[in-house]
Amino acid sequence: MSATATATEIDPNVFHLEEEPHHEEGSSTMLGFWLYLMSDCLIFAMLFAVFGVLGGNYAAGPGPKELFDLELVAINTAMLLFSSITYGFAMLSMDQNKKTQTLVWLAVTGLFGLAFLGIELYEFAHLIHEGATPQRSAFLSAFFTLVGTHGLHVTFGIIWLVTLMVQVSWKGLIPANKRRLMCLSMFWHFLDVIWIGVFTFVYLLGMVR
Amino acid sequence: MSADKNDHSPESHDTDHLGHEGHNHGSFKSYMIGFVLSVILTAIPFWLVMTGVLPTQATALIVMAFAVVQIVVHMIYFLHMNTKSEGGWTMLALIFTIIVVVIALSGSLWVMYHLNTNMMPTHEMSGMGS
Numbered sequence: 001m002s003a004t005a006t007a008t009e010i011d012p013n014v015f016h017l018e019e020e021p022h023h024e025e026g027s028s029t030m031l032g033f034w035l036y037l038m039s040d041c042l043i044f045a046m047l048f049a050v051f052g053v054l055g056g057n058y059a060a061g062p063g064p065k066e067l068f069d070l071e072l073v074a075i076n077t078a079m080l081l082f083s084s085i086t087y088g089f090a091m092l093s094m095d096q097n098k099k100t101q102t103l104v105w106l107a108v109t110g111l112f113g114l115a116f117l118g119i120e121l122y123e124f125a126h127l128i129h130e131g132a133t134p135q136r137s138a139f140l141s142a143f144f145t146l147v148g149t150h151g152l153h154v155t156f157g158i159i160w161l162v163t164l165m166v167q168v169s170w171k172g173l174i175p176a177n178k179r180r181l182m183c184l185s186m187f188w189h190f191l192d193v194i195w196i197g198v199f200t201f202v203y204l205l206g207m208v209r
Numbered sequence: 210m211s212a213d214k215n216d217h218s219p220e221s222h223d224t225d226h227l228g229h230e231g232h233n234h235g236s237f238k239s240y241m242i243g244f245v246l247s248v249i250l251t252a253i254p255f256w257l258v259m260t261g262v263l264p265t266q267a268t269a270l271i272v273m274a275f276a277v278v279q280i281v282v283h284m285i286y287f288l289h290m291n292t293k294s295e296g297g298w299t300m301l302a303l304i305f306t307i308i309v310v311v312i313a314l315s316g317s318l319w320v321m322y323h324l325n326t327n328m329m330p331t332h333e334m335s336g337m338g339s
Binding site for chain 2: 034046049073084085208
């Protein structure tokens with residue numbers, strides 16, 4: 001027995017530290033989640049590239065000037081921006097360990113997110129009603145794919161938000177829940193960054209194209 | 210959480226490395242600065258396009274410039290990007306992503322633009338409407 005133990009101790013083929021440095025649980029979560037967001041960013045970059053290439057191919061169908069209502073887009077942008085700042089307030093409340101206040105701000109954020117989704121779905125329904133379906137032209141296919149993917153992200157963000165609200169109300173602001181809230185915070189602000197690209201390149205530049 | 214970190218930090222964290230707790234969530238003031246800047250940077254492009262006070266070309270350039278500035282504002286005030294968090298790895302990942310995105314976007318637009326203008330058979334040109 002003791003011979004085996006000695007053999008392991010002087011084994012020259014050990015390439016890692018005998019005593020691994022201690023990492024707390026979740027210590028790499030934020031970096032990992034950031035890397036996920038960067039890969040998500042690449043997905044959106046590809047969809048923007050598709051829109052950039054196909055955005056002018058109307059196939060004799062309606063173009064941005066006939067379809068888009070900038071006032072609606074402005075309201076939508078405001079909804080998402082408000083939801084960003086209210087999520088920021090939720091994070092500040094979380095830092096002060098105020099559970100109820102955090103939950104209230106999260107709920108407000110969720111409502112703004114729902115308002116954004118509602119307006120976007122109304123816009124989509126309006127477009128489809130006018131015959132501007134994804135099948136109509138390459139421009140509309142690219143438009144629905146890009147804006148729809150963003151909307152889908154917001155949808156999942158809201159589902160995640162509700163899940164976390166339930167978890168926080170059950171378990172309180174424990175370290176694990178704080179970590180999850182910080183991840184969702186990055187996700188939510190990231191979606192707002194993507195929306196800047198959408199309203200600029202799809203809507204505003206579509207109107208002046 | 211900070212108390213939790215202090216329990217076993219001396220040997221497990223090097224001092225110049227902010228680590229996972231190095232994430233600051235900003236302050237009320239920084240969120241409000243970011244929000245006000247975003248509102249201004251959103252309102253001006255919408256106003257420019259809706260009123261059409263400037264020529265098309267100038268409007269397009271200004272709108273794009275405002276978008277870039279607003280993305281940077283969001284990164285700093287909402288996503289709390291800096292060169293130190295996670296030992297600089299988030300910034301490195303961001304720079305790598307930006308390079309890939311720029312290559313992919315400019316490459317796609319460039320190649321497809323030339324395909325559209327050079328490769329289209331002449332008899333179909335009239336029906337395509339660019």
